[in-house]
Amino acid sequence: MTVRPELSEMGVKLNIRDEFIxxxxxxxxxxxxxxxxxxxxxxxxxxxxxxxxxxxxxxFVKMSNNEAVDIAWDYIVTIKDEHPSxxxxxxxxxxxxxxxxxREQLNxxxxxxxxxNQKRRKRAATEHVPSNxxxxxxAEHCTTLRDKTIVHVAFQSGIRINALCKLTYGMVxxxxxxxxxxxxxxxxxxxxxxxxxxxxxxxxxxxxTEAVEMLQKHCEAVHQNSEDNALLFVxxxxxxxxPVNVWSNFKKATRRAGLDVxxxxxxxxxxxxxRQVRNSRINHDHGEMLMGHVLQxxxxxxxxxxxxIEELKEAYSEVDLSRYGKLNRDYKKVSDQxxxxxxxxxxxxxxxxKQASETHELKEKLNVISExxxxxxxxxxxxxxxxxxxxxxxxxxxxxx
Numbered sequence: 001m002t003v004r005p006e007l008s009e010m011g012v013k014l015n016i017r018d019e020f021i022x023x024x025x026x027x028x029x030x031x032x033x034x035x036x037x038x039x040x041x042x043x044x045x046x047x048x049x050x051x052x053x054x055x056x057x058x059x060f061v062k063m064s065n066n067e068a069v070d071i072a073w074d075y076i077v078t079i080k081d082e083h084p085s086x087x088x089x090x091x092x093x094x095x096x097x098x099x100x101x102x103r104e105q106l107n108x109x110x111x112x113x114x115x116x117n118q119k120r121r122k123r124a125a126t127e128h129v130p131s132n133x134x135x136x137x138x139a140e141h142c143t144t145l146r147d148k149t150i151v152h153v154a155f156q157s158g159i160r161i162n163a164l165c166k167l168t169y170g171m172v173x174x175x176x177x178x179x180x181x182x183x184x185x186x187x188x189x190x191x192x193x194x195x196x197x198x199x200x201x202x203x204x205x206x207x208x209t210e211a212v213e214m215l216q217k218h219c220e221a222v223h224q225n226s227e228d229n230a231l232l233f234v235x236x237x238x239x240x241x242x243p244v245n246v247w248s249n250f251k252k253a254t255r256r257a258g259l260d261v262x263x264x265x266x267x268x269x270x271x272x273x274x275r276q277v278r279n280s281r282i283n284h285d286h287g288e289m290l291m292g293h294v295l296q297x298x299x300x301x302x303x304x305x306x307x308x309i310e311e312l313k314e315a316y317s318e319v320d321l322s323r324y325g326k327l328n329r330d331y332k333k334v335s336d337q338x339x340x341x342x343x344x345x346x347x348x349x350x351x352x353x354k355q356a357s358e359t360h361e362l363k364e365k366l367n368v369i370s371e372x373x374x375x376x377x378x379x380x381x382x383x384x385x386x387x388x389x390x391x392x393x394x395x396x397x398x399x400x401x
Contacts, residue, residue, distance in 0.1 A: 020047045024057045030100045042093040049075050049090055060094070061101040068098055069106050128263040129271045136210075136323045138264075141256040146233060147249045149218040151269065152211040156321050157185055158273030158291060159205060161243045161266045163192035169219065170228025176216055182206035182316055183215070184309075187292060195292065203292035204309060206316045210323070276319050286315035 021028050021043050031039045050056060052075045060068060072094045080087040095106045130138070139151040154164055167185070175183045188202045189195040195203070207215065223230065233241045247266050255261045277287045285295055289312055 017043045017047070026061065026101060027057050027097070030097050041089050042096065045086070045090045046093045046097065049094060052078070057097065061098055065104060065107055068094070069108060072106070073108070126263065127265070127268060127271075128260055129268055129275055130259070130264055132272070132276070132321065132323055134257070134259060134264075135269065135272055137257045138250070138253050138259065139214075141253040142249065143253075144249075145214075145218055145221060147246075147253065149211075149214040150233060150246060151250070151253070152214045153207060154266070154269040155273055156207050156211040157205045158270050158277070159185065159187055160192055160194070160270060161246055163187055165231075165233060165241050165243055165246065166191045167232040168228065169223045169226045169230045169232050172215060172219070172232065173223075173228065176212070176219060181212050182208055182313060183212050184313070192292065198294045200292065200294060203289055204312055205290050205292070206313065208316075208321050210321075273321070276321055280315075280319045282315040282318050286312055290316060290319075 017040065021031060021039075027043065027046065031042060034042070046057065049072065050060070053060075053071050055071065060071070063071065072091070076087045076090055079090070091108065095108070098104065098106050135151065135155045139148045142148040142151060150164065153159075153167075154161065157164075171185060172183060183206060185205050185207065186202055187195070187205065189200070195201075219232075222234070223232075231240060235241050235245065243266075250266050251261050254264050274291060277290055280287075286308075288295055289308070
């Protein structure tokens with residue numbers, strides 16, 4: 001089997017990093033318990049520094065404060081101009097290692113010899129929050145049913161992409177079967193880890209008609225025999241879907257839709273949802289609850305949010321998440337009514353025209369009758385005279401009998 005070069009290189013890099021950590025106990029102890037990305041960045045940057053400086057981590061931590069600063073700075077000056085962000089990580093890693101062993105902060109002076117200005121990368125332009133129509137346009141340009149569904153769900157629920165990748169089939173199965181609209185999604189700290197900071201037990205958000213229809217098609221195609229704990233969205237190989245893959249596919253769809261790929265991100269879908277919530281007529285608390293935000297002045301306990309579920313559902317129905325927006329939808333409704341009235345008027349005109357034609361034919365017939373038998377009044381008089389004569393004859397006959 002042929003291994004893709006990037007995967008092969010990634011495997012080599014992982015092995016080098018792990019070997020470096022395992023071969024230096026103080027490094028292993030220092031990195032224990034840190035986040036995965038921090039371990040990866042710190043270990044690789046420290047290894048590069050040690051190779052450049054020809055010292056081991058054990059030798060580095062035994063140096064005096066001034067010696068350690070000087071030797072670290074000798075490496076940093078070689079990369080700080082071209083790669084300031086890399087230099088900053090190197091600085092953080094060596095300072096962290098030295099402090100963890102010696103309980104002493106390395107003295108890199110702020111404006112003197114050992115200083116560089118790490119300029120933060122700026123966005124090319126202001127972030128563009130897409131309109132409803134632009135969101136649905138991006139969804140149309142996704143190449144798979146899964147990605148189309150993800151865009152619909154992310155926009156209409158407003159949940160973060162990390163949380164979306166953790167949704168399970170069991171969360172929607174029963175509601176899809178029962179045809180529930182809006183469909184409720186209960187987001188817990190296990191799904192959205194940001195809730196742990198605010199100590200929110202959970203929050204409820206929903207999906208409207210368009211997203212529910214897409215989700216129904218997706219589940220029919222993917223989850224025919226799935227268990228409740230199966231992930232709602234998975235990769236092509238059936239494994240957990242990573243946000244990076246969702247981001248990549250979203251960017252491609254945005255580009256195909258002819259929109260600004262630099263300034264529309266996956267998180268822009270949450271902001272688009274937020275904008276529609278803020279533009280609706282619902283009250284502030286309901287809007288904050290739909291976003292999963294902390295309510296000011298409340299204890300954020302389970303009962304508060306659980307008791308307001310019906311109110312929240314009604315509030316969600318007031319949020320305009322349709323493709324063309326509420327005003328356009330009302331305009332379309334009026335346009336449809338006008339078109340219907342035009343069709344009805346045409347039918348009436350046809351009926352009137354037909355009746356006019358029939359009336360004309362009757363008039364022609366009456367003229368013919370008039371010419372042959374006289375006026376209707378004359379005919380009536382003649383009939384009455386005939387009847388009177390017949391009555392007289394009958395009376396005469398009765399007398400004779």
